[in-house]
Amino acid sequence: MIWILLLVLLLGAVYGPGLWVQRVMRRYAEPGNRYPVTGGQLARELLDGCGLNRIRVERTERGDHYDPQAGAVRLSAEHYDRRSLAALTVAAHEVGHALQHTAGYGPFVWRQRLVRAVGRAQQLGAVLLLAAPVVAGVLRVPGVAALFLLGGVLSLGSGVVVHLVTLPTELDASFRRALPLLRRSGYLYPDVDPPHARRILSAAALTYVAQSLASLLNFWTWLRVLRPGP
Known part of the structure; x- marks a missing residue:
């Protein structure tokens, strides 16, 4: 029973x-036509109002960022083209990041560096996970293979930490920058x-954390690949 409870808690924390x-x-x-401007139009208006005419506003299929x-500033079609509260609020949140970048906001600059470093660490983690069974088969030293496996798991999980x-x-992008712009x-x-709008801004701030937590389940995929056959 305790293991079922722990599993439920784990899934709740991840999902x-x-x-x-x-x-x-x-x-x-919804409603998708509540306001006189779309998310894309509002982003352009806010950027221009802040003197950031050089920053483009684009539609994307890779998520708002x-x-x-x-x-x-790139917005998904549902936020670029629609006139909903979600569209306008998410657009303002991404403009908030543009303001951080322009102002040289220290935590934003460090976040960009960490994200690049994590990308390389996750690539290394994938290599370590794939190499673990090879090392185990060639060297026949379980301890070394276990270290490879642990290193891979920790590397792939680094995105959550970041x-x-x-x-x-x-x-900061949501409440110190986007909310005043919206008002x-x-x-x-x-x-x-x-x-x-505050609730949407909270959700926008948590988006990357939520995506990273969900990506942890990729570990189960890796473990199935690495598990030796019968």
Whole structure:
């Protein structure tokens, strides 16, 4: 019974944040024509208002994000083209990251460096996991193979640590930058929208953490690949 409870708690910790984020975004995706501008139009308006005319606003299929290398705010089609509260709020959140970048906000700069380092660490982790059974078969030293396996698992899990450590950067983009922009835009209904926009901004801040937690389940895929056959 205790193992079932632990499994439920583990699944809740891994899936819970992601499910909450999805639920919030679905709830405020409708009505899709609530405001006079789309998410893409609002992002352009906010950037121009901050003097960031050089930063592009683009539609993407890779999820909402700000790309500092390309100098672009990228929004999914549902947020770029729609006029929902979710669309406008997510657009403002990504503009918040553009403001962080332009201002040289220290935690944002360090987050970018950590993300690049984690990308390399995760590639190394995949190599270590694949190499573990080969090492075990060739060297016949279980301890070395176990170290390879542990190193791979820790490397692949580094993304979760990075997003947890840099969560304040996401919260800053949401509440110190995006929320004031939304209020000044004049599009929100002041007596109704602010608490709902706060909920969406919280979900936007947790998006990367939720995705990283869910990616931990890839470990089970790797373990199935690495498990020796009968």
